[in-house]
Amino acid sequence: MDKLVSTAGRKWPSRRHLAQATVLTVAASLLVAGVSGTAQADPEPTATPTVPSVTTFPRPEDPDAPLRAAIEEAKKQNKPVAVEAVYTETSRTWAYPDGHLTLQSYAGPSQLKQPDGSWAWIDTTLVERDGALKPKLAKADVSFSLGGDGPFASMVRGKGQRFALSWLKDLPRPEVTGNIARYRDAAGPGADLVVTALPTGFRHDVVLRERPTKPVELRIPVETDGLTLAEGKKGKSLILTDSKGKQVASAAEPVVIDAGPKPAEADSGKAVPPRTGTIDTRVETDNGHQALVLKPDPAFLSDPATRYPLTVDPTTTLPLLSDVIVSNHGPVDTSPASTKLQTSKERTYADGHITYAHTLLKFDTSVLTGRAIGNARLDMYVEQDLGCRWYGPGGVEVKRITSGWQADTVNWSNQPSATSFGSSVQICPNSSQIDPNGNWIPRTNTWDVTAMANAWATGAQSEGIQVSAYSDLDHQPSQGGGFWIYYHSAERVGGNPPKLTVSYWLPPEIPTVTAESIDSMTGNDAIARSQNVKVGFKSAVPEATNLDYTHSQRLHHAAAPGLPNWPCGALEVRRSGRRHDRG
Incomplete structure (x- = not known):
């Protein structure tokens, strides 16, 4: 018997369709041996009827098993x-x-799996560890300087890849607030280097607290292992590529952003949003050493409409x-x-x-x-x-x-x-x-x-x-x-x-299919010598609502050895009813 089971009649049309798609994945066949009407033996004395044995057909693995188990646990705990x-x-x-x-789905990584199999929320709060500042838990392996010489920020990827940024002079010990390290006056009086730990990388900014009296140029030495920093198309972005030229990290077009309006100004209906200016961005190479060179637009810096403090923003991040x-x-x-x-x-x-x-x-x-x-x-x-x-x-x-x-x-x-x-x-x-x-x-x-x-x-x-x-x-x-x-x-x-x-x-569970009087099973194929085979179908829905269903079945007949070959037809039976099973 090629057995197909389908469900119908849910309260929501979409669920009726989904239930049908699920249960149609179960299939089995039943071979019933035929007998000849001219080869009957003498009737035996009447015997006490026996209860037929019940065979359960193989059931595919349920991909929703963890979800169904959780629902049962929620019912048990009532929460x-x-x-x-x-x-x-x-x-x-x-x-x-x-x-x-x-x-609950978030637009970006929000948690990480721990070595013991549990999950923990990402926490980029900076803590001092192994002689550097590192986020408590982040997707990216980043570290920030505690001051002095050497890189102020570095990011390590697998397979020996490393990207680090340095400063041209020794840095002061940073002021740490949450996931932000601020190196006060590192870029000159009133100009701070600010580094921020992100779930998938880091960003580095220079904050100008005061209007500069001359054009600003920032040179940031770049150190790489297995990676190369380059300008993107038309010089409007920065990209990191590996030894094969594949992009592994990026930065959008650097911009300089002013402080924006104060709340009272915004509420008056005359708000001017944060203004942005351009940055002339170059990646220079000298004797094999790279440097990121940033020149904010001098006209924007000197414009009386520009509100301070402003941020020079050449952000770097992993593409996640x-x-x-x-x-x-x-x-x-x-x-x-x-x-x-x-x-x-x-x-x-x-x-x-x-x-x-x-x-x-x-x-x-x-x-x-x-x-x-x-x-x-x-x-x-x-x-x-x-x-x-x-x-x-x-x-x-x-x-x-x-x-x-x-x-x-x-x-x-x-x-x-x-x-x-x-x-x-x-x-x-x-x-x-x-x-x-x-x-x-x-x-x-x-x-x-x-x-x-x-x-x-x-x-x-x-x-x-x-x-x-x-x-x-x-x-x-x-x-x-x-x-x-x-x-x-x-x-x-x-x-x-x-x-x-x-x-x-x-959707409803994949149904459990059973049959009585089965003599043997080979995979999904069952062989029965009885002319009366009772087939059972059982499924469940996760909520206590009724489920209309129909099912169809086909019987394939085979003749016994030495007897005429009976026609191999198909018998289809359709039923409908209401199920009250609960999952």
């Missing part, structure tokens, strides 16, 4: 249970007593990040290692030209494939909101990305496509975002992205989410106006990185 068996560096999963599961900014108006801090994400809309010219900045997020949603989605949301933590309430009804829209992209190479011209189907808009608040003490009032933006999760679950390409500024045509900013919203990125230590939360249900 949510962490499913560490399916944790990844960017996601956690929880099982609940009612049978559903929740995925999944949140980035793209803009059609440069220069913008688009580094994948930025601690801020941005979405903005601005009228920059009298001709009505509008410039934008979009944030692109990527999440690992592979676990959702083939699941029945309950609900999904995206949470992003707002650090600054400049002018959004003055352009209502304006807000921030999220869309599902439909084509591939890479964080270290994406820009405005090659950014991925996105669809408005299933998009969601978060309207800007219409009240002040400043507290009585003149400080920003942080908040969380939340979008319903259930339609996106359903698309991923049913096979749509999972390439992430685009976050963009939204306002209708009747509420466009005037020249020089606009609104800018800044969010915490995955690199913001102690912050709230973008998080995707999805609740979902498992």
Whole structure:
């Protein structure tokens, strides 16, 4: 008997489809030996009936076994249970007593597996260890100087690869705050070298606390083992390549960024966002020694509109990040290692030209494939909101990305496509975002992205989410106006990185198939000499709801030796009923 079992009639159409796809993976065959009506022996005396033996057919391994076991444990404890068996560096999963599961996925590495098999949150807080400053727990192997000569920052990769940056004079002992080491006045009076540990690398900045009286040039010696530092295309980025020319690390186009507006200025509706200037960036080689040379635009440094302190930002990071900014108006801090994400809309010219900045997020949603989605949301933590309430009804829209992209190479011209189907808009608040003490009032933006999760679950390409500024045509900013919203990125230590939360249900278990009066089994094939074979099917759903089902079966007949060959037909039986099994 070639046996196929299918389920139908779930409350959610998507779950009905998923259940059917699962149980159709079970197949077996039953060979029933035929007998001849002319070769019957004399009837035997009536005997006491015996109970037929029951044979269980081979059952494929259930890929969802750890999840189902966690659900049972959640029911037993009557509280949510962490499913560490399916944790990844960017996601956690929880099982609940009612049978559903929740995925929490982050836009970048958030935890690491420990040698004992447990998981721990990444913590880039700097601690002194082995004569250097190192993060408590990070994806990248980085270390910072405690002062003196030698490299101020180094990053080690496997297979003998090392990248280090030095300073032209001895450094003072750094001031350490969390994941930041500040070498005060290292670049001259009022100019600090600042190094920040990130989950997947590090960033190094020079902070100019005072307006310089002459042009600034920074020369940073570079030391490499098995790696080469070079300028990217058109000199607008920095890349590290290995001995085979493969890119292993990168830095976005260096920029210089001013201090931005004060809260009171932003709340007045006349906010000017942080201004950015260009940096002439070169990689020079002299007698086999490399140096990174940075020259911030002198006009930007001397411009009265430039607000100090400002940051010279030549960021370096490993290419493991999944949140980035793209803009059609440069220069913008688009580094994948930025601690801020941005979405903005601005009228920059009298001709009505509008410039934008979009944030692109990527999440690992592979676990959702083939699941029945309950609900999904995206949470992003707002650090600054400049002018959004003055352009209502304006807000921030999220869309599902439909084509591939890479964080270290994406820009405005090659950014991925996105669809408005299933998009969601978060309207800007219409009240002040400043507290009585003149400080920003942080908040969380939340979008319903259930339609996106359903698309991923049913096979749509999972390439992430685009976050963009939204306002209708009747509420466009005037020249020089606009609104800018800044969010915490995955690199913001102690912050709230973008998080995707999805609740979902498992499909029914792969059914257990049994049959009575089976004489022998060979793999999935069963042989029975009886003309009456009772076949049983049993499955379960993770929640206490009914399950409609149907099944079909085919019987193959074979003649006994020396008897006529009976026709090999197929008998199909269909049933439907309601199951009340619980998983």
